[in-house]
Amino acid sequence: MSDLSEPIGTTSVGSGTSPVTTFSHVKPGDTPWRSDGLRDFFLYRDLGISAATGGRVIAHLVKANMAPEKGTGWHRHEADFQIVLMTKGWAKFMYEDKVTLVEAGDCVHQRPGIVHYLFDYSPDMEYLEIVSPADFKSVDMPPACDVPSPTPWS
Numbered sequence: 001m002s003d004l005s006e007p008i009g010t011t012s013v014g015s016g017t018s019p020v021t022t023f024s025h026v027k028p029g030d031t032p033w034r035s036d037g038l039r040d041f042f043l044y045r046d047l048g049i050s051a052a053t054g055g056r057v058i059a060h061l062v063k064a065n066m067a068p069e070k071g072t073g074w075h076r077h078e079a080d081f082q083i084v085l086m087t088k089g090w091a092k093f094m095y096e097d098k099v100t101l102v103e104a105g106d107c108v109h110q111r112p113g114i115v116h117y118l119f120d121y122s123p124d125m126e127y128l129e130i131v132s133p134a135d136f137k138s139v140d141m142p143p144a145c146d147v148p149s150p151t152p153w154s
Helices: none
Strands: 041-046 058-064 075-078 081-088 090-095 100-105 107-109 116-121 124-133 138-142
Touching: 075 116, 081 100
Parallel strands: none
Antiparallel strands: 041 058, 058 124, 075 138, 081 107, 081 124, 090 100, 090 116
C-alpha cells in the first residue's frame, strides 16, 4: 500500500510532462485566514491545491473582511478556468453590463476573459474560488457601464 502523500508521478502532455500531483487533505485549522491576498477587504484561506497540483489549479476560500466601499473595480482574469461557489451570504457582480446576484449555494463559471466587477456583498459572504492556473493574473479594465452603489452594513 502506498502513502497517499507521495507524488503519483508525471504524466505526458503533448511534447512535455505535467507537474507531479500529490494527495492533499486540508482541515479548517490547517491553514489560516490571511489578509495579504489580492484584495485587502477580503480574507483568503489557502486549501493546499496549488501545492498538490504543481501550480495547475488554486482553490481558496474568500470571505468579507470589511464593508464594501469601492469593490474590486473592473477587471478580467488571465485564466483558463474559474468558478465561484458561494458558500455563505451573497455578492453582487457586474458581468459586463449585467448585475448578477450570487447567493449561498450558487455556482458561477466565469468564462476566460469576462470583464467583471464585484461591487457589493453581505457581511457573512464567503465563497470557494477555483482557478487554473494557480498563478492567474488580474488585469484592470475600463468600465463596461455604471455600477450600482453597495448596500451599507448596519
